[in-house]
Amino acid sequence: xxxxxxxxxxxxxxxxxxxxxxxxxxxxxxxxxxxxxxxxxxxxxxxxxxxxxxxxxxxxxxxxxxxxxxxxxxxxxxxxxxxxxxxxxxxxxxxxxxxxxxxxxxxxxxxxxxxxxxxxxxxxxxxxxxxxxxxxxxxxxxxxxxxxxxxxxxxxxxxxxxxxxxxxxxxxxxxxxxxxxxxxxxxxxxxxxxxxxxxxxxxxxxxxxxxxxxxxxxxxxxxxxxxxxxxxxxxxxxxxxxxxxxxxxxxxxx
Numbered sequence: 001x002x003x004x005x006x007x008x009x010x011x012x013x014x015x016x017x018x019x020x021x022x023x024x025x026x027x028x029x030x031x032x033x034x035x036x037x038x039x040x041x042x043x044x045x046x047x048x049x050x051x052x053x054x055x056x057x058x059x060x061x062x063x064x065x066x067x068x069x070x071x072x073x074x075x076x077x078x079x080x081x082x083x084x085x086x087x088x089x090x091x092x093x094x095x096x097x098x099x100x101x102x103x104x105x106x107x108x109x110x111x112x113x114x115x116x117x118x119x120x121x122x123x124x125x126x127x128x129x130x131x132x133x134x135x136x137x138x139x140x141x142x143x144x145x146x147x148x149x150x151x152x153x154x155x156x157x158x159x160x161x162x163x164x165x166x167x168x169x170x171x172x173x174x175x176x177x178x179x180x181x182x183x184x185x186x187x188x189x190x191x192x193x194x195x196x197x198x199x200x201x202x203x204x205x206x207x208x209x210x211x212x213x214x215x216x217x218x219x220x221x222x223x224x225x226x227x228x229x230x231x232x233x234x235x236x237x238x239x240x241x242x243x244x245x246x247x248x249x250x251x252x253x254x
Contacts (some may be wrong), residue, residue, distance in 0.1 A: 001014065001046040001047065001050070001084075002049070002051070003046075003202070004046050005082060010085075010220075011044045011045050011103065012044045012045060012086070013043060013044075013086045013088050013112075013117070014045065014046055014048070014082075015035070015038070015046070015047050015087075015088055015089070016052065016055075016088070016091075016103070017047055017089075017090075018051060018082075018089055018100065018193040018220070020091060020221065020233060021220060022052075023191050024220060026219035026220070026227070027079070027223065027224075029092055030223070030243040030245055030246060031090065033208070033245040033248075034090050034114050034245040035169070036249050037118060037248060037249060040127065040135050041126040041127040043121070043126070045088075046161050047130045048078060051078050052065035052078075053071055053074055053075055053165050054071055055071065055072065055075065055094045055097040055098060055102075056068035056069070056072045057072060057094065057097045058186045058188070059186075060097070060196075061184070061186035062186040062189070063225075072105050073105060073112045074098075074109070075102075075107070076102060076105055078108070079107060079109065085110060085173075086109065086110045086112070087109050087110070087111045087166050088111075088112045088113075088114055088117045089114065089202070090114040090220070090243070090245065091161070091220055091221075092113060092144040092145070092147040092150075092151075092219045093146050093184075093219070093221065095111055095112075095146065095147065096147075096151060097213035098150070100151075104175075113151075113156070113218065115123070115147075115153075115160060115218050115244050116156045118156075118160055118244070119159055119160060121149030122160070122163065129160060129163040129248055130251070131165040131251065132164065132250075132251030133174070133249075133250065133251055134165075134166050134247060134250070135165045136165065137167065137213045137214065138166075138167045138169055138211060138214075139161060139167065139168060139208050139212055139213065139214050139216050140169045140171055140212040140215055141158060141161060141215075141216040141217075141218075142178070142203070142216070142217050142218075142226060143175060143218075144217070144218050145181075147219065148175065148176065148178050148244055154175045154176075157218045160244055160248065161216060161247070164248065169210040169211075170209055170210070171209070171210055172209070179199070179203050179206065179223035181199065181200055181203050181219075181221065181222040181226060182198060182219035182225050183200075183224065183225045187199075187210055188221055188225075190222075199221070199225075200225040200226065200228055200229045200232075201229055201232055201233075203225070203229065204226055204230060204232065204233060205229075207226065208230075208233060208235065208239070212239060213238075213239065214239060214242055215240070215242075216242060216244055216247060217241060217242070217243055217244075218243065220243075223242075223243060226241045227241045
């Protein structure tokens, strides 16, 4: 972004990578897949690089409002300094925080989840999404809490999967009745509480009931939990957990 500013240019969109997309080895693959799609569609985008900090979502969910506001104010200062108008992110946690919680602190932006942005690129004819190697494959889609119930976005990811002509099989709990993967609300960063079963195991069992050839996700946290669940069930050799962006890239072998 600093380079764009130095040239006196504004990108079409700022890609907010997020902590998972920057540091987690598995989530980095999602970042790379999404960037590949942006490049293919000819989107001029920028990232903040080292100037990007955590949105503060985990701090807020864990109850540390003070830390959240400090992190948010720092980010807002950077974003407003660059006069950012439009942000896209592959993380529903970042999406929800930037979209719904930053405006109260002076950060007003148009914020899109990557599936929403990809759907727009598709509708504008800038991106082609066709069957490819996932055509006719049984795929179930897990709704991330912060994209689905928190923001009412159920259709963009499904529309993209339908464009790939997959056989989309819904879990018994989906859309507004979807079950959390077990990582939301900062649960990702703490030990499990006493009980009979982990949430991620319960959710993975629901996914496996659909007899999928792949499980689609739209969130790096969900991806981690469902991958752990598939390993727990010893199905990792036959069933892959993939982000929507990865499925599109892999379908075309871009």
